[in-house]
Amino acid sequence: xxxxxxxxxxxxxxxxxATDTVLAQENAPAPAASHDAAAPAGEHAGAEGExxxxxxxxxxxxxxxxxxxxxxxxxxYDKAQLQRGLKVYTEVCSACHSMxxxxxxxxxGLGYSEAQVKAFAANYEVxxxxxxxxxxxxxxxxxSDHFPSPFANAEAAAAANNGAAPPxxxxxxxxRGIERGFPTFVFDIFTQYQExxxxxxxxxxxxxxxPPKGVEVAPGTHYNPYFANAAALAMAKPLNxxxxxxxxxxxxxxxxxxxxxxxxxxxxxxxxxxxxxRTGFMVMIFxxxxxxxxxxxxxxxxxxxxx
Amino acid sequence: MxxxxxxxxPTSGLERWVDSRLxxxxxxxxxxxxxxxxxxxxxAYTFGAxxxxxxxxxxxxxxxxxxxxxxxxxxxxxxxxxxxxxxxHGWLLRYMHANGASFFFIAVYLHIARGLYYGSYKAPRExxxxxxxxxxxxxxxxxxxxxxxxxxxxxxxxATVITGFFSAFPLVGEWIQQxxxxxxxxxxxxxxxxxxxxxxxxxxxxxxxVLHIWALHVTGQTNPTGVEVKTKTDTVPFTPYxxxxxALGVSVFLIVxxxxxxxxxxxxxxxxxxxxxxxxxxxxxxxxxxYYLPFxxxxxxxxxxxxxxxxxxxxxxxxxxxxxxxxxxxxxxxSKVRSAVYRPLYKLFFWLFVANAILLGWxxxxxxxxxxxxxxxxxxxxxxxxxxxxxPVLGFVEKPKRxxxxxxxxxxxxxxxxxxxxx
Numbered sequence: 001x002x003x004x005x006x007x008x009x010x011x012x013x014x015x016x017x018a019t020d021t022v023l024a025q026e027n028a029p030a031p032a033a034s035h036d037a038a039a040p041a042g043e044h045a046g047a048e049g050e051x052x053x054x055x056x057x058x059x060x061x062x063x064x065x066x067x068x069x070x071x072x073x074x075x076x077y078d079k080a081q082l083q084r085g086l087k088v089y090t091e092v093c094s095a096c097h098s099m100x101x102x103x104x105x106x107x108x109g110l111g112y113s114e115a116q117v118k119a120f121a122a123n124y125e126v127x128x129x130x131x132x133x134x135x136x137x138x139x140x141x142x143x144s145d146h147f148p149s150p151f152a153n154a155e156a157a158a159a160a161n162n163g164a165a166p167p168x169x170x171x172x173x174x175x176r177g178i179e180r181g182f183p184t185f186v187f188d189i190f191t192q193y194q195e196x197x198x199x200x201x202x203x204x205x206x207x208x209x210x211p212p213k214g215v216e217v218a219p220g221t222h223y224n225p226y227f228a229n230a231a232a233l234a235m236a237k238p239l240n241x242x243x244x245x246x247x248x249x250x251x252x253x254x255x256x257x258x259x260x261x262x263x264x265x266x267x268x269x270x271x272x273x274x275x276x277x278r279t280g281f282m283v284m285i286f287x288x289x290x291x292x293x294x295x296x297x298x299x300x301x302x303x304x305x306x307x
Numbered sequence: 308m309x310x311x312x313x314x315x316x317p318t319s320g321l322e323r324w325v326d327s328r329l330x331x332x333x334x335x336x337x338x339x340x341x342x343x344x345x346x347x348x349x350x351a352y353t354f355g356a357x358x359x360x361x362x363x364x365x366x367x368x369x370x371x372x373x374x375x376x377x378x379x380x381x382x383x384x385x386x387x388x389x390x391x392x393x394x395x396h397g398w399l400l401r402y403m404h405a406n407g408a409s410f411f412f413i414a415v416y417l418h419i420a421r422g423l424y425y426g427s428y429k430a431p432r433e434x435x436x437x438x439x440x441x442x443x444x445x446x447x448x449x450x451x452x453x454x455x456x457x458x459x460x461x462x463x464x465x466a467t468v469i470t471g472f473f474s475a476f477p478l479v480g481e482w483i484q485q486x487x488x489x490x491x492x493x494x495x496x497x498x499x500x501x502x503x504x505x506x507x508x509x510x511x512x513x514x515x516x517v518l519h520i521w522a523l524h525v526t527g528q529t530n531p532t533g534v535e536v537k538t539k540t541d542t543v544p545f546t547p548y549x550x551x552x553x554a555l556g557v558s559v560f561l562i563v564x565x566x567x568x569x570x571x572x573x574x575x576x577x578x579x580x581x582x583x584x585x586x587x588x589x590x591x592x593x594x595x596x597x598y599y600l601p602f603x604x605x606x607x608x609x610x611x612x613x614x615x616x617x618x619x620x621x622x623x624x625x626x627x628x629x630x631x632x633x634x635x636x637x638x639x640x641x642s643k644v645r646s647a648v649y650r651p652l653y654k655l656f657f658w659l660f661v662a663n664a665i666l667l668g669w670x671x672x673x674x675x676x677x678x679x680x681x682x683x684x685x686x687x688x689x690x691x692x693x694x695x696x697x698x699p700v701l702g703f704v705e706k707p708k709r710x711x712x713x714x715x716x717x718x719x720x721x722x723x724x725x726x727x728x729x730x
Contacts, residue, residue, distance in 0.1 A: 073570055101388050167582070171388070174573060175581035182669070192570045197578070229591060269581070272391075272398045279399070280569025287565055291558040298551040305543065 060225035062178055063203030066259065068195050070266060073281060076274050077267055079111035084246055085264020086110060088257050091244050093169060096161065096235075098149035101170035102268050105143040109271055117143050124148055162220055162234055173197035173262065173269040178228060197269070198262035200228070205258035208237035314341045338524060343542035344549045345530035347718050351425070352528065352549075353556030354418035360557050361411040362516065366509050368404040376456065378502035380495045383458035384583045402572035408450050409575045410564045412598035415443060424657055426645035427529045433637040435522040440633045442515050447599070447630075449508040452501040454596055455493075459580030464593045466493045466501070472606070475620040492586070532717045533645025534710060541714040592674060600671030601664050602626050605690065607675040608683035625687060632694050639694055641702025649708040656697045663689045 069078040086107070089099070104121035112120065121141040126148050129136035141148065151157035157165035167175075177196030180188060187193075207226035217223045221232035239257045250256055266273070315333040317323040326333055375394050377386040390397035419439070422428055428436035451469060455462045470493065473483040489496030527536055536542055543549070567574060575597060579590050595603050609622035616624070632639075647654040667686040673679040711717035 101385070101392065106392070171581040175578050177578040188574065189571070194571045194573060276398060276402075276569055276572075280565065283565050283569060284562070287558065287562045291555065291562060294551065294555045294558050298555050301547050301551055305548070 058230055059178060059228050060231060061203075061207070063196075063199040063226055065193075066195070066199055066202055066262075068198055068263065068266070070263070070273055071195050072192055073277060075277055077109075078263065080248055080250075081260050081263045082110045082267050083112075084248070084250055084256075085260040085262070085267075087246070088239070088244050088261040089169070089264055092238055092257075093261065094147070094150060096150055096157075096166040097169045098151070098157075098166075099147040099169045099268060100149055101146065101168070102271075103144060103146050104141060106271055109267065114143075121145060164234055166235070169265055169268065171269045173201060173265040175269075176200045176228065195266075198266045200226070201262040201265060202258045205239055205261070206255055313337050338520075338545075339550070340544065340546040342524065342545040343536070343539075344528055344545050345536055345541060345714050346543045346548075347530050347532065347714050348528065348549060348552065349531055350552065350556055351417075351421040351531075353553045354414050354421060356553035357414040357557050357560045358411070358418060359516070360561075361407060361414055362509065362513060365404060365407050365411060366513070368400050368407065369506070369509065372400055372404055373506060376502075378456065378499050380458060380498055380584070383456065383498060387457045399568070402568050404453075406564065406567045406572060406575060408453060409596070409598065410560070410567070411446065412450065414560065415446060416598075419443070420661060423660070424647045424654075425529050425531060426533055426640065426642075426647070428637045429640065429645050430637065432522070432526050432529065435519065435526060436637055437634055438515055438519040438522060440630070442512055442519060443633075444630060445508050445512045445515065449505060449512065450596065450598065452505040452508070454580075455498065455501045456505060457580060458498065458584045460582045460584055460588075460590050461577045461580040461593070463493055463584035463586065464590055465595055466497060468593050469595070470497075472623045472626070475617075475623040477620070529645065530714060531646060531648060532711055532714055533649070534712075534714055534717070537713050538715070594672055597668065597672070600669070601667035601690075602629055602671070604667040604671035604683045605629050605687045607671075608680065608687040610675075610680055610684075625691075629687075629690060632691070636694065636698075640698045641700075642698075642705065642707070643702070644707040644710065649710050650701070650705055651708065652705045653697075653701050656693060656701070659689070660693045663693075 069076060069081065089097075104117055104124075107117050107120060108114070121143050124141035124145070124147070125138045126141045126145050127136055127138050131137055149157075151160060151165075154165045174197050178200055179185075180193075180196070203226040204224060207224045208222060209224070211217050211223035211232070215223070215231065217232035221230075221234055222236050223232045225231070227233045239254045241254055242252045244252065244257060246252055246256075250260070270276075313333055313336075315326075315330075315336040317326045317332075322332060325331070372390065375386065375390045375397065377383060387401065390401050392398075394400070422436065422439070451465075455466045470484055470487050473487065474480045476483065485491060487497075487500075488494070489500055530536075577594060594600075603626075606622040606626040609618050609625050611621075612618055613621055642650060642653065644650050647657055663686050667683065667690065670679055670683045670686060675683075711720065
């Protein structure tokens, strides 16, 4: 049976592989052949793709696969990196992006003490109330509060940003991810690749560049070949070298900022990742031993069966 | 079990007391201990056990999730995130439930493929097969409504697209769609009724599963030879033989399941579903969950009008037809031989069917344009051709291999140096 299943899967794989090749040839000059991430961006930009036929395909370039401390079966967060990422978020991103699912108390996960979390929360003002007089009032944030939004509501956020509200960052690292394509998505099952979000965020933040010759971007947008939905996006390049001062000696570069904030956003989106992977390892050990015991029992019982 | 004498003997006074009042222990003993199963069952016959386990996992995790979930459009998304962040082991429950749906479908597809390969749907097991298709339909409805509950972008737009199919039917279509949605568009009433139904349907599945197993125990299981059980030497008792084989199958299945829950819980989901539903912002590609993709590909393959049937209605008819046709399988297959092992041509067409289903699944995830459309059309043609042409015709033209006289003979032939004399 196993042999049949395998041969079935293989034949299916060959079929899809064959069609993939056909596609790559048919669409050679168009961005549809997104498999060749290394191809020069100039040939792939927006307008030409649209002219070639049907929907233009974005992103123009696929994000590079970075190495993350939280990848793989024993993945864990690098607390120093998360703290740096928090600094980048607080000093840069939080000017426009809310993160309203994350409570200050959870910052303990970044290695801060209770007192440090309390002090950090106290930097923020939140609205509370109504009080006994029926009035709303503002007070210093407590660890139980969530990060307050930079704008009063979504409409205010949109009005201040050319009509499109900047996305909330609580889940950003899980809410983004570029399709991996065949056959990479098959290999991903075995390599446990789950870092599409942080890879994308890093690629986008480091990917701002001058548009290639002949490519026009709409006014108010900024060319970035890594952007998922178009050739250019509304957000201007948010990070520059030296913009955030690190106190642990990490390089003050856009690349480093981007890695740190991407790691921080992964934590914000998945605060229980370490616990999950740790539990998983124990479950795996249990299941493997359990399966082994059942296998031995089954073999012994079948061997004793009269013929 | 049918016609056989019960071998249950109550040993203690309490057991005798219960047995003379409600012989439930006797029923369980006869069904899961003494019940004779063909001695040659292979691991393809263990998916039923996996499915039972998955149904239990889904119901238990689902009931606990429902204690923390709020089915209201303004809070649904955040209530799921609350489960993920603040509920003790909430992340485990939710990832188990979300990936559990996928693994439920993996098991059911393998189970259905096993049935197709070994001809499990043929007389006298037609009702058994039809009940299975009913379970599959209920699963699809349950899975679809469950995916709407987190109220992310794909939840919302998936619900919009799929309920939109019903509007393709002439005269009653609009009415059916509004009846399903509880309004003119996907909104709070939709979420509420989907939650109610998502909670209800698994228990209906459990009910049909009981009928499915009842029918199985009346006709007895098929086996890789397709030859019916003739003598006692053809069978072994369910416990310990089938129990242990099932346990091993389930255990290996759980390892793969755990791999996904703990190491790649979001692999099978879509990133867009971590964006709260927004009725003003359509995602670039609306893609259903992977287990619907072959049907989605067939829906979109119909890009042309056929007489009075426009392409939209045509697509919807083809999609529903692709499932409805399964009900008629027992009568579409004209071959007297059950198992593909003795049907060289059918075996070939069967594996082509499997490859075609995987290809259609992949095509369902692609945008509907260019060569993908043509491939989807070819895939749809083969899907229906397999049931409507290959199955009826093969019964007449295929020359089956020699079929063993009994299960015992087949088992002994396979054994190196084994002859019937070894009995």
